[in-house]
Amino acid sequence: MKxxxxxxxCLGTWGDLAGQACMAAERPNIVLVFxxxxxxxDFSCFGNEDATTPNxxxxxxxxxxxxxxxxxxxxxxxxxxxxxTGQYPQRWRITSYLNHRKANEERGMAQWLDPQAPxxxxxxxxxxxxxxxxxxxxxxxxxxxxxxPTIQTYGFDESLTNFEGMGPKLLPLTLKPGQEKPxxxxxxxxxxxxxFRWMLRSEITGGFVDAAIPFIDxxxxxxxxxxxxxxxxxxxxxxxxPVESWGDGSKRRLYLSVLxxxxxxxxxxxxxxxxxxxxxxxxxxxxxxxxxxxxxxxEAGPFRGFKTHLYEGGIRxxxxxxxxxxxxxxxxxxxESVFSAVDLAPTLLAFTDTTFPAGIQFDGEPLVAxxxxxxxxxxxxxxxxxxxxxDSYYGVDDLPDLAVRAGKWKLLCExxxxxxxxxxxxxxRGESSNVAxxxxxxxxxxxxxxxxxxxxxxxxxxxILSKQAK
Numbered sequence: 001m002k003x004x005x006x007x008x009x010c011l012g013t014w015g016d017l018a019g020q021a022c023m024a025a026e027r028p029n030i031v032l033v034f035x036x037x038x039x040x041x042d043f044s045c046f047g048n049e050d051a052t053t054p055n056x057x058x059x060x061x062x063x064x065x066x067x068x069x070x071x072x073x074x075x076x077x078x079x080x081x082x083x084x085t086g087q088y089p090q091r092w093r094i095t096s097y098l099n100h101r102k103a104n105e106e107r108g109m110a111q112w113l114d115p116q117a118p119x120x121x122x123x124x125x126x127x128x129x130x131x132x133x134x135x136x137x138x139x140x141x142x143x144x145x146x147x148x149p150t151i152q153t154y155g156f157d158e159s160l161t162n163f164e165g166m167g168p169k170l171l172p173l174t175l176k177p178g179q180e181k182p183x184x185x186x187x188x189x190x191x192x193x194x195x196f197r198w199m200l201r202s203e204i205t206g207g208f209v210d211a212a213i214p215f216i217d218x219x220x221x222x223x224x225x226x227x228x229x230x231x232x233x234x235x236x237x238x239x240x241x242p243v244e245s246w247g248d249g250s251k252r253r254l255y256l257s258v259l260x261x262x263x264x265x266x267x268x269x270x271x272x273x274x275x276x277x278x279x280x281x282x283x284x285x286x287x288x289x290x291x292x293x294x295x296x297x298x299e300a301g302p303f304r305g306f307k308t309h310l311y312e313g314g315i316r317x318x319x320x321x322x323x324x325x326x327x328x329x330x331x332x333x334x335x336e337s338v339f340s341a342v343d344l345a346p347t348l349l350a351f352t353d354t355t356f357p358a359g360i361q362f363d364g365e366p367l368v369a370x371x372x373x374x375x376x377x378x379x380x381x382x383x384x385x386x387x388x389x390x391d392s393y394y395g396v397d398d399l400p401d402l403a404v405r406a407g408k409w410k411l412l413c414e415x416x417x418x419x420x421x422x423x424x425x426x427x428x429r430g431e432s433s434n435v436a437x438x439x440x441x442x443x444x445x446x447x448x449x450x451x452x453x454x455x456x457x458x459x460x461x462x463x464i465l466s467k468q469a470k
Contacts (some may be wrong), residue, residue: 002415006311007359009128013235015392023424026225026282027127027128027129027225027353028225028284028323028326028351028352029216029219029226029227029228029279029282029283029284029414030124030226030227030228030283030284030286030287030348030352031227031228031267031269031273031283031284031285032083032227032228032229032230032231032286032344033230033231033234033285033286034080034083034135034229034230034231034288034289034290035231035234035235035262035287035288035289035290036076036136036231036232036233036234036235036236036289036290037066037076037235037236037237037289037290037291037292037293037294037297037298037307038235038259038289038293038298038317038318039289039293039297039298039299039300039301039313040161040235040289040292040299040300040303040312040316040317040318041298041299041300041301041302041318042055042235042259042289042293042298042299042318042352043057043060043318043320044057045057045060045061045065045320046065046301046318047101047301047320048187049301050252051174051256051257051260052260052263053260053263054260055263055266055469056263056266056287056320058270058402059285059287059320059322060168060322060331061271061330061331062318062322062324062331062332063285063320063321063322063323063324063327063330063331063332064320064321064322064327064329064332064333064335064373065318065319065320065332065334066245066318066320066321066334066339066447067318067333067334067335068316068318068334068336068337068338068339068377069289069316069317069318069319069337069339069340069341069381070315070316070317070338070339070340070341070405071288071289071315071317071340071341072088072315072340072341072342072382072384073089073095073291073309073315073387074291074292074305074307074308074309074310074314074315074384074386074387074390075096075097075291075307075387075390076097076136076138076290076291077094077096077098077138077139078090078094078095078096079090079232079290079291079341080136080137080138080139080290081094081113081117081139081353082341082342083116083129083290083341083342083344083345083431084113084117084119084120084121084139084154084345085113085118085119085120085342085345086118086120086342086343086344086345086346086362086363086364087117087118087342087362087364088311088363088457090132090385090457090458091457091458091459092110092113092114093108093109093110093458093460094109094110094113094139094359095107095108095109095385095387095388095460095462096109096388096389096390096460097138097387097389098111098112098138098139098140098142098164099142099143100143100144100145101128101143101144101145104145104331106461107387107388107389107460107461107462107465108388108459108460108461108462108464109388109460110143111140111145111148112139112140112141112145112148113139113140113154115153115154117154117470118281118343118345118357118360118362119154119155119156119229120155120227120345120348120349121133121156121227121229122154122155122357122374123153123155123354123355123356123357124213124348124349124352124354125155125156125157125227126155127353127354127355128214128224128225128388129224129226129227129352130157130218130219130222130224130225130226131155131157131158131223131226131227131228132156132157132158132159132211132212132215132226132228132229132393133151133156133158133159133160133161133172133228133229133231134159134160134161134208134209134211134212134215134229134230134231135161135162135208135229135230135231135232135233136161136162136164136165136206136231136232136233136236137151137159137161137162137164137165137166137231138164138165139154139165140165140166140190140430141164141165141166141167141192141193141444142163142164142165142192143188144188146166146191146192147165149166150166150167150193151166151167151275152167155296155369155376156163156203156229158211158215160207160211162186162204162233163186163188163189163192164189165192165193166192166193167192167193167194167195168193168194168195168196168197169189169193169195169197170194170196170197170198170199170204170207170208171184171186171187171189171190171196171197171198171199172184172185172186172198172199172201172204172233172240172337173198173199173200174200174201174238174240175200175202175240175243176243176249177239177243177246178239178392179351179393180202180273182260184198185238200240201233202240202242202243202258202261203242203260203265204232204233204309204429205232205233205234205265205266206235206265206268208230208231209230209265209268210381212228212230212269213268213272214417215228216228216272216273216279219274220278223248225282225352228338230266230269232262233260234258234259234261235258235259235262235297235298237251237255237294237297239251239254239255239257239297240254240258241254241257241258241261241431242257242258242261243337245260245261251296251297252296252297254347254353255297255298256303258299261272263285265392265442270285270316273285277431279291280324280325281324281325282325283323284321284322284323284326284351285320285321285322285323286319286320286322286344287318287319287320287321287322288317288318288319288320288341289317289318290316290317291307291308291314291315291317292305292306292307292309292313292315292316292317293306293307294306294307294314294394295353295394295395300312300313300314302423302429302430303316303327303428303429303430303431304430304432305431306394307394308386308387308390308393308399309386309390309393309394309396309399310384310386310400310402310403310412310430311400311412311431312410312430315404317341317405321371321372323372326372327372327373327399328372328373328374329373332373334373334375336375336377337367337375337376337377337403338377338378338382339365339367339370339377339378340364340378340382341364341401342362342363342364343364343365343366343367343378344361344364345366346362346365346366347364347365347366347367347368347370347371349366350366350368351368351371351372354415362377364390365378365379365380365459381405381406381446381449382404382405382406383402383403383404383450383453383454384402384403384404384405385401385402385454385457385460385462386399386401386402386403386462387401387462388460388461388462388465389462389465391462391465391469392469400412400413400414400419400421401413401414401415401462401466402414402415402450402451402454403450404446404450404453405425406449408424409422409423409424409446410422410423410425410431411423411436411442411443411446411447411450413447413450415445415454415462415463415466416451417450417451418424420436420443420447421433421434421436422435422436422439422442422443422446423435447460
């Protein structure tokens with residue numbers, strides 16, 4: 001009966017009857033878990049043999065893993081902007097991590113995300129959802145930028161963030177073996193809104209979970225569907241795992257311990273949903289990472305590159321989708337579907353039968369059938385521009401400025417289209433063999449479309465900074 005009612009809502013042709021049916025239909029809950037700086041290969045269900053992530057692995061075993069999912073930037077703030085708005089972050093002049101005012105200006109960036117941007121959360125809030133953001137924000141309100149809009153301005157009823165967002169926040173105490181009194185980092189963040197609370201860095205993910213669970217309970221009590229961002233600081237450096245799992249203190253060991261601790265802290269939220277029949281049957285959980293890993297910490301699996309790179313290691317993310325009552329398949333590994341974070345906003349609006357914001361054209365495509373297990377990819381190519389301050393990073397002196405993924409092809413080049421690199425992603429997902437010289441027509445076509453997209457976006461100061469560095 002529920003699906004019949006939803007069908008009536010979606011057809012939108014029965015006037016008042018459709019409206020009444022939509023009101024009666026139970027709308028699905030959404031939890032979006034967006035991990036910080038985690039590599040494609042870091043979940044054990046994606047091949048990690050050095051650490052275990054049993055809570056996440058269980059969701060994967062009951063849901064769908066997507067191997068060709070992308071985020072839309074290899075660095076945090078623009079990646080978060082893309083997944084929140086369904087649009088390329090370049091449209092909003094957020095193209096690298098938001099920093100001090102002067103650094104943002106030097107890179108040709110906005111100081112914060114324009115509140116007029118289309119927000120998935122706001123659309124759901126207007127449709128009657130309870131909306132909560134628990135975790136890292138980093139789309140305005142950081143360092144000396146203390147006049148940014150509050151997180152609630154963007155469509156959230158409640159928020160709890162870290163040192164890179166306005167309003168109530170959890171701030172990190174650090175502790176290592178043999179240390180009696182914890183230290184503090186990011187103390188200046190006390191200036192970014194009232195309600196800060198200090199707690200051990202190793203427990204902050206649990207602090208966000210502790211806020212999310214009563215938010216769910218209240219939404220259930222109020223008979224409202226909910227949308228939750230659970231965006232932990234983990235697994236971003238510096239790495240401060242529980243003292244008992246410090247190990248040999250190496251970067252890799254600390255990272256793996258943080259990863260395992262994060263998974264353990266997620267468990268309570270997943271159990272709250274799974275153990276409640278009503279929530280289990282009406283909740284969709286999505287889990288991915290905002291960009292690739294830092295060298296020596298996480299692993300990008302078979303992919304080339306790291307965080308900040310437009311090679312696959314910087315922009316390809318694991319994606320797990322769980323929702324037993326919605327998914328067409330269980331324990332399925334989707335190796336074919338190509339889509340990205342900008343597709344999630346229109347997809348989730350369509351999935352929840354929520355009206356799209358008026359006058360807005362998403363860069364993403366609604367791919368409900370893909371998300372639920374029927375396969376298929378987005379129709380349009382995916383375009384990327386590197387952070388303006390990352391022409392040389394992690395040991396690479398001249399990184400490609402632009403990239404496009406179209407069908408099986410991946411092209412990278414400079415701002416002017418020079419130095420093309422072309423890879424066949426079906427046979428060379430590690431981007432090891434540049435075949436540009438063998439496919440001049442494909443290079444020409446992809447370069448034209450990529451440069452056209454690049455020029456259609458507001459510019460940043462990437463070209464200026466590159467020339468200054470040289």
